[in-house]
Amino acid sequence: MQFDSWQAFIQMGGYGIYVWSSFAGTFLCFGLLALESIWRRKKLAKEASKQAARAQRILRARAAKKNRI
Amino acid sequence: MWRWLHPYAKPEATFALTQKLIPWFALPGIILVLVSLVWGLAFAPPDYQQGESYRIIFVHVPSAMWAMGFYVGMAIMGVIALVWQIRTAELAILAIAPVGAVLTFISLFTGAIWGQPMWGTWWVWDARLTAQLILLFLYLGVMALYVAFEDERAGAKAASILAIVGVINIPIIHYSVYWWNTLHQKSTVTRAITRLEAPSIAPEMLWPLLVSILAMLLVSIVLVLMRLNNEILRREIHRPWALAELGITLDSSAKAHNDAEKKNVEKKGGADAV
Numbered sequence: 001m002q003f004d005s006w007q008a009f010i011q012m013g014g015y016g017i018y019v020w021s022s023f024a025g026t027f028l029c030f031g032l033l034a035l036e037s038i039w040r041r042k043k044l045a046k047e048a049s050k051q052a053a054r055a056q057r058i059l060r061a062r063a064a065k066k067n068r069i
Numbered sequence: 070m071w072r073w074l075h076p077y078a079k080p081e082a083t084f085a086l087t088q089k090l091i092p093w094f095a096l097p098g099i100i101l102v103l104v105s106l107v108w109g110l111a112f113a114p115p116d117y118q119q120g121e122s123y124r125i126i127f128v129h130v131p132s133a134m135w136a137m138g139f140y141v142g143m144a145i146m147g148v149i150a151l152v153w154q155i156r157t158a159e160l161a162i163l164a165i166a167p168v169g170a171v172l173t174f175i176s177l178f179t180g181a182i183w184g185q186p187m188w189g190t191w192w193v194w195d196a197r198l199t200a201q202l203i204l205l206f207l208y209l210g211v212m213a214l215y216v217a218f219e220d221e222r223a224g225a226k227a228a229s230i231l232a233i234v235g236v237i238n239i240p241i242i243h244y245s246v247y248w249w250n251t252l253h254q255k256s257t258v259t260r261a262i263t264r265l266e267a268p269s270i271a272p273e274m275l276w277p278l279l280v281s282i283l284a285m286l287l288v289s290i291v292l293v294l295m296r297l298n299n300e301i302l303r304r305e306i307h308r309p310w311a312l313a314e315l316g317i318t319l320d321s322s323a324k325a326h327n328d329a330e331k332k333n334v335e336k337k338g339g340a341d342a343v
Contacts, residue, residue: 002111002115003111009110012122012124013115015120015121015186018122018125018182018185018186019124021182022125022128022179022183023106023110023125023128025175025178025182026132029175030171030288030292033167033168033171034292037292037295037296038295040299041295041299044302044306045315045316047306048306049315049316051306051307051312
């Protein structure tokens with residue numbers, strides 16, 4: 001361990017703002033990328049369920065038409 | 070080897086493989102990120118000139134390195150997409166580009182933050198920094214070109230060509246610090262490979278650096294695979310296996326409908342052929 005206290009760890013010998021902001025920025029970027037992927041997958045699932053519902057509706061309409069005839 | 074590789078041209082085979090691979094990259098990746106964080110921030114010794122500020126190296130160097138590495142990977146996918154016309158490779162370009170762009174951005178961003186206390190400036194227009202900025206624009210260009218065409222496959226082709234041409238920038242970035250006078254320091258680690266010189270860094274700093282390089286590689290691979298799977302699902306969303314992956318189970322009536330549709334298409338195709 002290179003630091004005597006939490007205080008010193010946070011301050012990083014006076015460079016705290018630089019070191020911590022670069023690490024925070026990196027984590028933020030990766031976090032946003034991961035979140036975007038998860039969000040995109042959810043959107044795709046929604047679209048798929050919409051599609052399935054549409055297929056069902058078409059089927060029902062066709063069945064109804066057949067019955068009328 | 071080709072016989073072994075060939076099934077992966079089929080999107081669902083790639084999807085099944087990557088889905089299985091993701092946890093094998095994600096778990097070691099997260100563990101290594103934690104190890105490199107604690108090691109790099111708390112246990113590695115301070116630099117004799119730069120003090121504690123040098124700890125930025127543990128995000129700056131890995132991101133810059135993999136920004137270039139992923140670019141080469143994307144260009145290889147471009148070659149595969151152009152030569153063998155494999156769709157999955159086209160989708161891989163679309164999956165790699167945003168991750169590579171973010172890596173490049175991180176390297177520029179952390180470099181600026183490191184430059185302010187050490188060089189006294191956020192940015193200079195010197196060879197290394199400018200070449201890295203061009204790398205960011207190349208990534209953004211590939212992404213923009215990909216979606217700039219009405220026909221997605223035409224866009225993929227154009228993006229592949231740009232990706233391949235842009236590879237010329239990679240050696241320029243690497244050797245920029247040797248070819249031109251620049252504020253940026255010379256390479257620390259890769260000189261062992263490219264110049265056959267010993268790494269110019271103490272082992273107590275080199276080891277956490279190598280761990281952070283590996284950690285960022287694994288995490289970036291996970292992000293690329295997640296995006297690739299999303300792209301495959303998007304392209305294949307009309308097919309039953311993709312719907313099943315997205316949590317839609319086709320009941321028998323819907324399946325019958327699907328089969329009927331298929332027959333219709335086949336009939337139409339037959340009629341056109343005649």
